[in-house]
Amino acid sequence: MLARTHRLRIALATFATTALVVASCQGSEPQELLVLEWAGYEAPDFWTDFQTANPEVAVDFEFGATDADILGLMQAGSQADIFHFYTGWQQFYVDEGLVREIDTSKLSNWDAVPEAMQALGQIDGKQYYIPWDWGFTSILYNTEHVPEVTSWDVLFNEDYADHISMWDDGPGAVTVSSYIHDYDETAITDEQLAAIEQEWKDQKPLNLHYWSAETDYCPEVVSGDIWVAYAWQGCYATALGEGAPVAYADPVEGRNSWVGLYGISADTDSYELALEFLDLKLAELSCSNAVTLFYYGCANADVMAAVDDPFLIEVFSLDDPTILDRANFTPPVTEEQRDAWSTMWTRVAAD
Numbered sequence: 482m483l484a485r486t487h488r489l490r491i492a493l494a495t496f497a498t499t500a501l502v503v504a505s506c507q508g509s510e511p512q513e514l515l516v517l518e519w520a521g522y523e524a525p526d527f528w529t530d531f532q533t534a535n536p537e538v539a540v541d542f543e544f545g546a547t548d549a550d551i552l553g554l555m556q557a558g559s560q561a562d563i564f565h566f567y568t569g570w571q572q573f574y575v576d577e578g579l580v581r582e583i584d585t586s587k588l589s590n591w592d593a594v595p596e597a598m599q600a601l602g603q604i605d606g607k608q609y610y611i612p613w614d615w616g617f618t619s620i621l622y623n624t625e626h627v628p629e630v631t632s633w634d635v636l637f638n639e640d641y642a643d644h645i646s647m648w649d650d651g652p653g654a655v656t657v658s659s660y661i662h663d664y665d666e667t668a669i670t671d672e673q674l675a676a677i678e679q680e681w682k683d684q685k686p687l688n689l690h691y692w693s694a695e696t697d698y699c700p701e702v703v704s705g706d707i708w709v710a711y712a713w714q715g716c717y718a719t720a721l722g723e724g725a726p727v728a729y730a731d732p733v734e735g736r737n738s739w740v741g742l743y744g745i746s747a748d749t750d751s752y753e754l755a756l757e758f759l760d761l762k763l764a765e766l767s768c769s770n771a772v773t774l775f776y777y778g779c780a781n782a783d784v785m786a787a788v789d790d791p792f793l794i795e796v797f798s799l800d801d802p803t804i805l806d807r808a809n810f811t812p813p814v815t816e817e818q819r820d821a822w823s824t825m826w827t828r829v830a831a832d
Contacts, residue, residue, distance in 0.1 A: 510750060510751045510752070510753055510754050511750055511751050511754075512537055512538050512539065512754070513538060513539040513540070513541070513751070514538065514539070514540045514541070514562045514563065514751060514754060514755060514758055515541050515542070515543065515560055515561045515562050515563075516540065516541070516542050516543075516561060516562070516563045516564070516565070516758075517542075517543050517544070517545060517551055517554060517555070517559055517561035517563065517564040517565065518542045518543070518544055518545075518565050519544065519545065519565060520544050520546075521775070522542075522565065523542040523544075524774075526767075526770040526774055527762075527767055527770055527771055527774075527775070528540065528758065528761070528762060528767055529766050529767050529770065530761040530762075530764035530765075530766050530767045531757065531758050531761040531762070531767070534757075534761060535754075535757070538754065540758075543559065543561060548566050548567055548569070548570050549819070549823075551564060551565070551566050552566065552570060552573055552574070555574065555579050555746070556577065556579070559746075560748075561746055562745065562746055562749040562750075562751050562754075562755045563743055563744070563745055563746070563749075563755050563758060563759065564743070564744050564746065565613075565741060565742070565743050566741070566742060566744075567739050567740065567741055567742065567811065568601055568739055568740045568742065568810055568811040568812075568813075569652075569739075569811040569812060569813055569814065570813070571601075571602070571604055571609070571610060571742065571813055572604060572813050573816065574609070574744055575604045575605075575609055578747055579744075579746065579747055580609050580610070580744040580745065580746065580747055581609075581744075581745045581746065581747045581749065581752065582607050582608065582609055583602070583608045583609060583610070583611060583745065583756070583759075584756065585608050587753075587756055587760070588611075588756070588759070588760045588763070589760055590760055590761075590763035590764055590781060591760075591763070593763065593780075593781045593782055593783045593784075594611075594612060594763065594780045594781065594782065595780075595782050597805075598612040598615070598740060598780050599612065601740050601742065601810065602742050609744060610742035610743060610744045611742065611743045611744075611759045611762070611763070611780075612740050612741070612742055612780040613740075613741050613742070613743055613759075613762055613763065613768075613771075613779065613780050614740070614741035614771055614775070614777040614778065614779060614780070615738065615739065615740040615741065615777065615778040615779070615780065616713055616714050616715065616738070616739060616776075616777050616778055617713065617714045617729075617736045617737065617738055617739075617798075617808065618653075618711065618712070618713055618736065618737035618738070618739065619712065619714070619729055619730045619731070619732065619736040619737070620633065620635055620636070620709060620710070620711065620712070620729070620730040620732065621702060621709075621710045621712035621716060621717050621720065621727055621728075621729055621730075622635070622708060622709050622710070622727065622728055622730065623644075623702070623705060623707075623708040623709075623725070623726055623727060624726045624727065624728050625705075625726045626641070626644070626705075626708040627641065627708050627709060629728075629730075630709075630728070630730040630732070631730070631732060631733055632661070632732050632733055632734060633657050633660050633661050633732050633734055634661050635709055635730075636657065636684065636687075636709060636711060637680070637683075637684050637687070638687075638709070639687060641687065641708050641709050642686070642687045643687070643688075643689055644689060644706065644707055644708035644709060645687045645688050645689065645707070645708070645709045645710070646688055646689055646690060646691065646692050646698045646701070646707045646709075646710040646711070647684070647688055647691055647692075647710075647711050648691065648692060648693075648711045649691035649692060649693050649826075649830065650826065651819075651822040651823040651824070651825055651826025651827070651829075652814075652819055652822045652823065653711065654677065654681050654822075654825075654826055654829070655669060655674070655677055655822045655825075656737060656809075656811070657711070658676075658677040658680060658681070660732070660734035660735070660737075660809070661734065662676075666812055666814070667812050667813075667814055667818075669818065669822075674821065674822070674825060677825070678825045678828065678829060681826075681829045682828075682829050682832050685829060685830075685832065689701065689706065689707055691830070692710075695712075695713065695715055695716050695719075698710055698712075698716070699716040699719050699720065702716060702720045702725060702727065703719070703720050703723045703725045705725070712729075714729060714776060714777075714796055714797070715775065715776045715777065717729045717796060718776035718792075718796045719776075721792070721795065721796065722792070729798075731798070731804070731807075734809075735807050735808055735809045736804075736807070736808045736809070737808065737809050737810075737811065738805060738808035738809065738810050738811075739810070739811050740780070740810065741777075743759050743762065745759070763779075763780060763781050764781075765781070765783075765784060768780070768781040768784040769784050772784065772785070772788060772793060772797075773790075773793070776793075776796055778797055785797070785799070
Protein backbone atom coordinates (compact mmCIF):
# COMPACT_ATOMS: atom_id res chain seq x y z
CA MET A 482 0.00 0.00 0.00
CA LEU A 483 2.80 2.43 0.88
CA ALA A 484 4.68 1.52 -2.29
CA ARG A 485 1.59 2.09 -4.41
CA THR A 486 1.00 5.47 -2.70
CA HIS A 487 4.63 6.45 -3.34
CA ARG A 488 4.36 5.50 -7.00
CA LEU A 489 1.14 7.52 -7.27
CA ARG A 490 2.84 10.57 -5.76
CA ILE A 491 5.72 10.23 -8.23
CA ALA A 492 3.26 9.88 -11.11
CA LEU A 493 1.31 12.97 -10.03
CA ALA A 494 4.51 14.97 -9.60
CA THR A 495 5.69 13.89 -13.05
CA PHE A 496 2.32 14.83 -14.58
CA ALA A 497 2.41 18.23 -12.90
CA THR A 498 5.96 18.88 -14.12
CA THR A 499 5.02 17.84 -17.66
CA ALA A 500 1.97 20.08 -17.59
CA LEU A 501 4.09 23.02 -16.51
CA VAL A 502 6.57 22.36 -19.30
CA VAL A 503 3.78 22.14 -21.89
CA ALA A 504 2.17 25.31 -20.58
CA SER A 505 5.53 27.04 -20.65
CA CYS A 506 6.11 25.96 -24.25
CA GLN A 507 2.65 27.11 -25.30
CA GLY A 508 3.31 30.50 -23.78
CA SER A 509 6.81 30.83 -25.22
CA GLU A 510 5.77 32.14 -28.63
CA PRO A 511 7.29 35.55 -29.37
CA GLN A 512 4.83 38.33 -28.59
CA GLU A 513 5.34 39.91 -31.98
CA LEU A 514 4.13 39.39 -35.52
CA LEU A 515 5.47 40.39 -38.91
CA VAL A 516 2.86 40.67 -41.67
CA LEU A 517 3.77 40.76 -45.37
CA GLU A 518 1.12 43.13 -46.69
CA TRP A 519 -0.04 45.53 -49.37
CA ALA A 520 0.39 49.23 -48.61
CA GLY A 521 -2.64 50.60 -46.79
CA TYR A 522 -3.58 47.43 -44.93
CA GLU A 523 -1.14 48.21 -42.14
CA ALA A 524 -3.60 50.82 -40.82
CA PRO A 525 -4.79 49.74 -37.34
CA ASP A 526 -8.40 50.10 -38.51
CA PHE A 527 -8.00 46.83 -40.41
CA TRP A 528 -6.74 44.77 -37.45
CA THR A 529 -8.27 46.74 -34.61
CA ASP A 530 -9.95 43.75 -32.93
CA PHE A 531 -6.58 42.02 -32.53
CA GLN A 532 -4.93 45.21 -31.30
CA THR A 533 -7.61 45.65 -28.65
CA ALA A 534 -7.35 42.03 -27.49
CA ASN A 535 -3.52 41.98 -27.53
CA PRO A 536 -2.16 45.44 -26.70
CA GLU A 537 1.17 43.91 -25.63
CA VAL A 538 1.85 42.33 -29.04
CA ALA A 539 4.07 44.24 -31.47
CA VAL A 540 2.72 43.96 -35.02
CA ASP A 541 5.08 45.09 -37.79
CA PHE A 542 4.66 45.10 -41.55
CA GLU A 543 6.69 44.67 -44.68
CA PHE A 544 5.21 45.29 -48.11
CA GLY A 545 4.93 43.79 -51.55
CA ALA A 546 3.76 45.65 -54.64
CA THR A 547 2.26 42.75 -56.61
CA ASP A 548 1.28 39.12 -56.09
CA ALA A 549 4.46 38.09 -57.89
CA ASP A 550 6.45 40.34 -55.59
CA ILE A 551 4.90 38.85 -52.45
CA LEU A 552 5.56 35.31 -53.64
CA GLY A 553 9.13 36.29 -54.49
CA LEU A 554 9.68 37.73 -51.02
CA MET A 555 8.41 34.53 -49.41
CA GLN A 556 10.60 32.42 -51.70
CA ALA A 557 13.59 34.59 -50.78
CA GLY A 558 13.14 33.84 -47.08
CA SER A 559 10.93 36.61 -45.72
CA GLN A 560 10.62 36.39 -41.94
CA ALA A 561 6.92 37.26 -42.13
CA ASP A 562 4.63 35.18 -39.95
CA ILE A 563 1.60 36.03 -42.10
CA PHE A 564 1.35 36.93 -45.79
CA HIS A 565 -1.47 38.39 -47.89
CA PHE A 566 -2.05 37.68 -51.58
CA TYR A 567 -4.93 37.28 -54.03
CA THR A 568 -6.75 34.42 -55.73
CA GLY A 569 -4.87 32.67 -58.49
CA TRP A 570 -1.66 32.15 -56.51
CA GLN A 571 -2.78 29.58 -53.92
CA GLN A 572 -1.03 26.52 -55.31
CA PHE A 573 2.46 28.06 -55.48
CA TYR A 574 2.86 28.46 -51.71
CA VAL A 575 1.72 24.91 -51.03
CA ASP A 576 3.93 23.38 -53.72
CA GLU A 577 6.99 25.15 -52.31
CA GLY A 578 6.24 24.37 -48.66
CA LEU A 579 5.87 28.03 -47.71
CA VAL A 580 2.52 27.86 -45.94
CA ARG A 581 1.14 26.03 -42.91
CA GLU A 582 -2.30 24.44 -42.72
CA ILE A 583 -4.98 26.40 -40.82
CA ASP A 584 -6.73 24.79 -37.85
CA THR A 585 -10.19 26.26 -38.41
CA SER A 586 -11.51 24.67 -35.20
CA LYS A 587 -9.65 27.45 -33.37
CA LEU A 588 -11.34 30.26 -35.32
CA SER A 589 -14.31 31.82 -33.54
CA ASN A 590 -15.43 33.76 -36.65
CA TRP A 591 -15.05 30.98 -39.21
CA ASP A 592 -18.74 30.11 -39.39
CA ALA A 593 -19.50 33.61 -40.68
CA VAL A 594 -17.45 32.94 -43.84
CA PRO A 595 -19.52 31.51 -46.73
CA GLU A 596 -18.50 28.03 -47.82
CA ALA A 597 -17.71 29.22 -51.35
CA MET A 598 -15.13 31.63 -49.97
CA GLN A 599 -13.76 29.07 -47.54
CA ALA A 600 -13.20 26.77 -50.52
CA LEU A 601 -11.00 29.38 -52.23
CA GLY A 602 -8.46 28.87 -49.45
CA GLN A 603 -8.36 25.09 -49.80
CA ILE A 604 -5.84 22.94 -51.63
CA ASP A 605 -6.48 19.19 -51.86
CA GLY A 606 -9.20 19.49 -49.23
CA LYS A 607 -6.96 21.22 -46.69
CA GLN A 608 -7.50 24.78 -45.47
CA TYR A 609 -4.30 26.71 -46.06
CA TYR A 610 -5.70 30.22 -46.30
CA ILE A 611 -8.23 32.54 -44.69
CA PRO A 612 -10.25 34.72 -47.11
CA TRP A 613 -10.63 38.29 -45.96
CA ASP A 614 -11.13 41.10 -48.49
CA TRP A 615 -12.90 40.81 -51.82
CA GLY A 616 -14.00 42.99 -54.65
CA PHE A 617 -14.79 43.29 -58.31
CA THR A 618 -12.96 44.22 -61.45
CA SER A 619 -15.13 45.59 -64.23
CA ILE A 620 -15.51 48.53 -66.58
CA LEU A 621 -15.93 51.92 -64.93
CA TYR A 622 -17.39 54.38 -67.43
CA ASN A 623 -18.55 57.99 -67.76
CA THR A 624 -22.28 58.01 -68.46
CA GLU A 625 -22.14 61.43 -70.14
CA HIS A 626 -19.89 60.11 -72.91
CA VAL A 627 -20.52 56.37 -73.01
CA PRO A 628 -23.89 54.58 -73.27
CA GLU A 629 -24.55 51.48 -71.20
CA VAL A 630 -21.58 49.11 -71.25
CA THR A 631 -22.53 45.47 -71.71
CA SER A 632 -19.21 43.85 -72.66
CA TRP A 633 -15.51 43.97 -71.88
CA ASP A 634 -14.91 44.71 -75.55
CA VAL A 635 -15.61 48.40 -74.86
CA LEU A 636 -11.90 48.64 -74.01
CA PHE A 637 -11.25 48.19 -77.74
CA ASN A 638 -13.80 50.75 -78.95
CA GLU A 639 -12.07 53.35 -81.14
CA ASP A 640 -14.86 55.86 -80.43
CA TYR A 641 -13.28 56.40 -77.00
CA ALA A 642 -9.67 56.81 -78.17
CA ASP A 643 -7.50 58.81 -75.75
CA HIS A 644 -10.14 58.37 -73.03
CA ILE A 645 -9.45 54.71 -72.12
CA SER A 646 -7.18 53.39 -69.36
CA MET A 647 -6.14 49.75 -69.07
CA TRP A 648 -4.37 48.13 -66.12
CA ASP A 649 -0.65 47.65 -66.79
CA ASP A 650 -0.72 43.89 -66.27
CA GLY A 651 -0.29 40.91 -68.58
CA PRO A 652 -2.43 38.38 -66.70
CA GLY A 653 -5.17 41.02 -66.45
CA ALA A 654 -5.06 41.52 -70.23
CA VAL A 655 -5.24 37.76 -70.83
CA THR A 656 -8.27 37.58 -68.53
CA VAL A 657 -10.12 40.28 -70.48
CA SER A 658 -9.38 38.63 -73.82
CA SER A 659 -10.47 35.27 -72.41
CA TYR A 660 -13.82 36.74 -71.42
CA ILE A 661 -14.37 38.37 -74.82
CA HIS A 662 -13.37 35.34 -76.91
CA ASP A 663 -14.63 32.65 -74.50
CA TYR A 664 -11.17 31.16 -74.08
CA ASP A 665 -10.41 28.79 -71.22
CA GLU A 666 -8.18 31.04 -69.13
CA THR A 667 -6.47 28.06 -67.52
CA ALA A 668 -5.51 26.55 -70.89
CA ILE A 669 -4.49 29.40 -73.20
CA THR A 670 -2.80 27.99 -76.31
CA ASP A 671 0.23 29.50 -78.02
CA GLU A 672 -1.98 30.56 -80.92
CA GLN A 673 -4.49 32.22 -78.58
CA LEU A 674 -1.72 34.03 -76.72
CA ALA A 675 -0.31 35.34 -80.01
CA ALA A 676 -3.76 36.63 -80.95
CA ILE A 677 -4.18 38.23 -77.51
CA GLU A 678 -0.80 39.95 -77.87
CA GLN A 679 -1.74 41.40 -81.25
CA GLU A 680 -5.12 42.70 -80.14
CA TRP A 681 -3.58 44.48 -77.16
CA LYS A 682 -0.89 45.96 -79.38
CA ASP A 683 -3.69 47.26 -81.60
CA GLN A 684 -5.52 48.58 -78.52
CA LYS A 685 -2.54 50.36 -77.03
CA PRO A 686 -2.94 53.68 -78.96
CA LEU A 687 -6.50 54.03 -77.62
CA ASN A 688 -5.27 54.51 -74.05
CA LEU A 689 -4.72 57.84 -72.39
CA HIS A 690 -2.25 55.76 -70.37
CA TYR A 691 -1.91 52.44 -68.57
CA TRP A 692 -2.29 52.42 -64.78
CA SER A 693 -0.61 50.51 -61.96
CA ALA A 694 -2.42 51.88 -58.90
CA GLU A 695 -5.84 53.45 -58.40
CA THR A 696 -4.18 56.82 -57.78
CA ASP A 697 -2.80 56.64 -61.35
CA TYR A 698 -6.20 56.88 -63.02
CA CYS A 699 -8.97 57.58 -60.53
CA PRO A 700 -8.45 61.37 -60.42
CA GLU A 701 -8.86 61.42 -64.22
CA VAL A 702 -12.05 59.38 -63.95
CA VAL A 703 -13.37 62.01 -61.54
CA SER A 704 -12.21 64.91 -63.75
CA GLY A 705 -13.77 63.36 -66.88
CA ASP A 706 -10.55 62.80 -68.83
CA ILE A 707 -10.98 59.01 -68.67
CA TRP A 708 -14.32 57.69 -69.93
CA VAL A 709 -13.64 53.95 -69.92
CA ALA A 710 -11.37 52.16 -67.46
CA TYR A 711 -10.53 48.66 -66.37
CA ALA A 712 -11.20 49.31 -62.69
CA TRP A 713 -11.59 47.92 -59.22
CA GLN A 714 -14.69 48.99 -57.36
CA GLY A 715 -12.65 51.18 -55.01
CA CYS A 716 -12.29 53.81 -57.75
CA TYR A 717 -15.99 53.47 -58.53
CA ALA A 718 -16.78 54.30 -54.90
CA THR A 719 -14.37 57.24 -54.94
CA ALA A 720 -15.74 58.67 -58.19
CA LEU A 721 -19.33 58.15 -57.12
CA GLY A 722 -18.62 59.85 -53.81
CA GLU A 723 -17.10 62.82 -55.68
CA GLY A 724 -20.28 63.21 -57.69
CA ALA A 725 -18.77 62.10 -61.02
CA PRO A 726 -21.25 60.78 -63.65
CA VAL A 727 -20.06 57.16 -63.54
CA ALA A 728 -21.45 53.64 -63.67
CA TYR A 729 -19.89 50.24 -63.05
CA ALA A 730 -20.64 47.69 -65.75
CA ASP A 731 -22.16 44.25 -65.29
CA PRO A 732 -20.84 42.74 -68.55
CA VAL A 733 -22.53 39.80 -70.22
CA GLU A 734 -19.27 37.89 -69.78
CA GLY A 735 -19.41 38.58 -66.03
CA ARG A 736 -17.35 40.77 -63.77
CA ASN A 737 -14.06 39.49 -62.47
CA SER A 738 -13.99 38.92 -58.73
CA TRP A 739 -10.89 38.64 -56.59
CA VAL A 740 -10.49 37.54 -53.00
CA GLY A 741 -7.61 38.39 -50.69
CA LEU A 742 -6.24 35.40 -48.79
CA TYR A 743 -4.02 35.26 -45.72
CA GLY A 744 -1.61 32.41 -45.09
CA ILE A 745 0.60 31.54 -42.11
CA SER A 746 4.25 30.95 -42.93
CA ALA A 747 5.52 27.41 -42.57
CA ASP A 748 8.51 28.85 -40.68
CA THR A 749 6.65 30.94 -38.13
CA ASP A 750 7.45 30.60 -34.44
CA SER A 751 4.13 32.26 -33.60
CA TYR A 752 1.49 29.99 -35.11
CA GLU A 753 -1.11 30.43 -32.35
CA LEU A 754 -0.68 34.20 -32.31
CA ALA A 755 -0.90 34.33 -36.11
CA LEU A 756 -4.05 32.24 -35.98
CA GLU A 757 -5.61 34.67 -33.51
CA PHE A 758 -4.60 37.61 -35.70
CA LEU A 759 -6.43 36.08 -38.68
CA ASP A 760 -9.44 35.10 -36.60
CA LEU A 761 -9.82 38.66 -35.34
CA LYS A 762 -9.32 40.06 -38.84
CA LEU A 763 -12.70 38.42 -39.48
CA ALA A 764 -14.26 40.03 -36.39
CA GLU A 765 -16.99 42.62 -36.81
CA LEU A 766 -15.13 45.91 -36.41
CA SER A 767 -12.07 45.04 -38.51
CA CYS A 768 -14.30 43.68 -41.27
CA SER A 769 -16.68 46.63 -41.14
CA ASN A 770 -13.76 49.04 -41.47
CA ALA A 771 -12.64 47.30 -44.66
CA VAL A 772 -16.10 47.94 -46.11
CA THR A 773 -16.62 51.52 -44.96
CA LEU A 774 -13.05 52.86 -45.19
CA PHE A 775 -11.48 50.86 -48.05
CA TYR A 776 -14.65 50.06 -50.03
CA TYR A 777 -13.65 46.39 -50.16
CA GLY A 778 -15.98 43.58 -49.23
CA CYS A 779 -15.16 41.39 -46.26
CA ALA A 780 -15.48 37.62 -45.99
CA ASN A 781 -17.65 37.91 -42.87
CA ALA A 782 -21.09 37.48 -44.43
CA ASP A 783 -22.83 38.80 -41.31
CA VAL A 784 -21.00 42.11 -41.73
CA MET A 785 -21.99 42.35 -45.40
CA ALA A 786 -25.60 41.46 -44.61
CA ALA A 787 -25.76 44.30 -42.08
CA VAL A 788 -24.76 46.98 -44.64
CA ASP A 789 -27.67 49.42 -44.97
CA ASP A 790 -25.96 52.52 -46.36
CA PRO A 791 -27.45 53.10 -49.87
CA PHE A 792 -24.06 54.29 -51.12
CA LEU A 793 -22.33 51.05 -50.06
CA ILE A 794 -25.21 48.95 -51.37
CA GLU A 795 -24.68 50.60 -54.76
CA VAL A 796 -20.88 50.17 -54.66
CA PHE A 797 -21.07 46.44 -53.87
CA SER A 798 -24.26 45.71 -55.84
CA LEU A 799 -25.70 44.28 -52.64
CA ASP A 800 -29.21 44.76 -54.01
CA ASP A 801 -28.40 41.96 -56.49
CA PRO A 802 -28.01 38.72 -54.52
CA THR A 803 -26.74 36.91 -57.64
CA ILE A 804 -23.88 39.29 -58.44
CA LEU A 805 -21.14 37.12 -56.90
CA ASP A 806 -22.65 33.97 -58.37
CA ARG A 807 -22.27 35.50 -61.83
CA ALA A 808 -18.75 36.80 -61.26
CA ASN A 809 -15.63 35.06 -62.52
CA PHE A 810 -13.21 34.32 -59.70
CA THR A 811 -9.58 34.50 -60.76
CA PRO A 812 -8.54 30.87 -61.40
CA PRO A 813 -5.21 29.33 -60.40
CA VAL A 814 -2.72 29.01 -63.26
CA THR A 815 0.84 27.76 -63.47
CA GLU A 816 4.00 29.76 -62.96
CA GLU A 817 4.91 29.11 -66.60
CA GLN A 818 1.59 30.56 -67.77
CA ARG A 819 1.93 33.70 -65.65
CA ASP A 820 5.53 34.20 -66.81
CA ALA A 821 4.46 33.83 -70.44
CA TRP A 822 1.64 36.33 -70.01
CA SER A 823 3.85 38.85 -68.25
CA THR A 824 6.49 38.49 -70.97
CA MET A 825 3.81 38.98 -73.60
CA TRP A 826 2.70 42.18 -71.90
CA THR A 827 6.28 43.47 -71.75
CA ARG A 828 6.33 43.25 -75.52
CA VAL A 829 2.96 45.01 -75.78
CA ALA A 830 4.06 47.85 -73.51
CA ALA A 831 7.35 48.25 -75.35
CA ASP A 832 5.83 48.18 -78.85
